[in-house]
Amino acid sequence: MQRVMRFELQVDNPQAAIDFYADVFGWKFHQLEGHDYWFVSTGESGEGIDGAIMKSPDGVARTVNSIAVPSVDQFLAKIEERGGQVVVPKMTMPGMGYLAYCIDPEGTIFGVSQTDPEAK
Structure with missing residues (x-):
């Protein structure tokens, strides 16, 4: 989970x-x-x-929750297979890991985040 x-x-x-x-x-x-x-x-x-x-990149105030995942790539595929949408593709956060932003089928934005201290 x-x-x-x-x-x-x-x-x-x-x-x-x-x-x-x-x-x-x-x-x-x-x-x-x-x-x-x-x-x-x-x-x-x-x-x-x-x-x-x-x-805020678009001037709208919001709270975004990021969910820890073992692989951003795997979860982006699952999200899209189940009707979600990737709105900000996977990006590297040097020394921390990887992050992407998605929208669920109901329109809620959320992040998926993979920890990797070796990320560059």
Whole structure:
């Protein structure tokens, strides 16, 4: 069974969102060098997952959940076979792994993410 591993907040103003979530919830942020992408640490203990904040590519605010998979390529094929659509093809996140964004048959966007520290 594949589990949600990370959330991503896509917003118009990342700094405003960072300020809000840091102030309200005490979350910590670390910017990915050279990118408008910030990793979010939501805590050290207890239930929950970490995430990220980024500038929305189309100006629409949304939350995208990424699901951990052993192979992005295999799951993209399964998603398309079952009526889903790949909307952002597999991309490399150097030192982290691979990620792609899809839409399910009901129109919900989600990510599939494969961990690979050797990714370049």
